[in-house]
Amino acid sequence: MTREEIDLYEIIQAYPNFPKQGILFRDINPVFRSNDAMNFVCSEIYRRFKNIKIDCIAGIESRGFVLSSFVAMKLGKGMIMIRKAGKLPGETIGKSYNIEYGNAIMEIQKNSIERGQNVLIADDLIATGGTAMAAAYLIEELGGIVAGFAFVVELADLNGATILRNKGYKVHSLVVYN
Amino acid sequence: MTREEIDLYEIIQAYPNFPKQGILFRDINPVFRSNDAMNFVCSEIYRRFKNIKIDCIAGIESRGFVLSSFVAMKLGKGMIMIRKAGKLPGETIGKSYNIEYGNAIMEIQKNSIERGQNVLIADDLIATGGTAMAAAYLIEELGGIVAGFAFVVELADLNGATILRNKGYKVHSLVVYN
DSSP: OOGGGOOHHHHSEEEETOSSTTOEEEEOHHHHHOHHHHHHHHHHHHHHHTTSOOOEEEEETTHHHHHHHHHHHHHTOEEEEEEETTOSOSSEEEEEEEOSSSEEEEEEEGGGOOTTOEEEEEEEEESSOHHHHHHHHHHHHTTOEEEEEEEEEEEGGGOHHHHHHHTTOOEEEEEEEO | OOGGGOOHHHHSEEEETOSSTTOEEEEOHHHHTOHHHHHHHHHHHHHHHTTSOOOEEEEETTHHHHHHHHHHHHHTOEEEEEEETTOSOSSEEEEEEEOSSSEEEEEEEGGGOOTTOEEEEEEEEESSOHHHHHHHHHHHHTTOEEEEEEEEEEEGGGOHHHHHHHTTOOEEEEEEEO
């Protein structure tokens, strides 16, 4: 398969009513499973951010760990985990964000970012953007600079990517569904 | 930093009493954060498995997603997610394994492996080996061949790696603690 033949829309699968009734789940596992597809994804992310200084890649638990690690290896950078509360040892800071019923908390280790470092945040998918905004808050709270956001899938009608762009962040999604 | 200077024992941090009293937590986040360290980790894993046919890398949720993705990019392979129950859409198979109080279930998508594919299982750490054995079961149940196991950290006194080796699996750990 050559790079030109990679059509992410064709590779990503849709599962109606998963994980529950009324949700159309976009499954990017078939992308992760294909090295050709991941090379394409990483090359596209590199291309879109090549004029931006990036010191490290932050991945949001847990599918974001896959994308961020592939991108980190491709770009020759390290990878930082942004995790659900209680998973990271040592000194951490947390940020709560809204989920469907109530709140959840994302955490980062205080020593994971040096002041002034440029951090690209990577996640498989952006919907309402709650975790993405929590991730940006955590990085900035530690003195890091959010170099941008890279997503494989953007669910445009849930507006998360638009909110991030309106806040002035550079956001690139490889596949957009309305 | 040159490859020879990478000392994983020095980079990995130990946190007493995390996540609870009596546990000494080995934190490999500092390894993930360093591209030099991850290049060293991936090169070592490549070196130890270079005579074994590998078609894809399976990662165990969720720190295993990081290692498996770095290794997959380094080796030019795809990455397969082995997840906690209920997270994967479509047809899946599951395998329960013992945790401290009771059982948990790991799942894999049925379409993630083709019969006869050689799968390297990667995880950050092996302790008692419960999740590693569940992962091997799932891959073999789908007709895959377990090419081996790659861990960054082995907790030797918890015997998981020994049990896997006694079952005939090829197991490599880069760092061993007693």
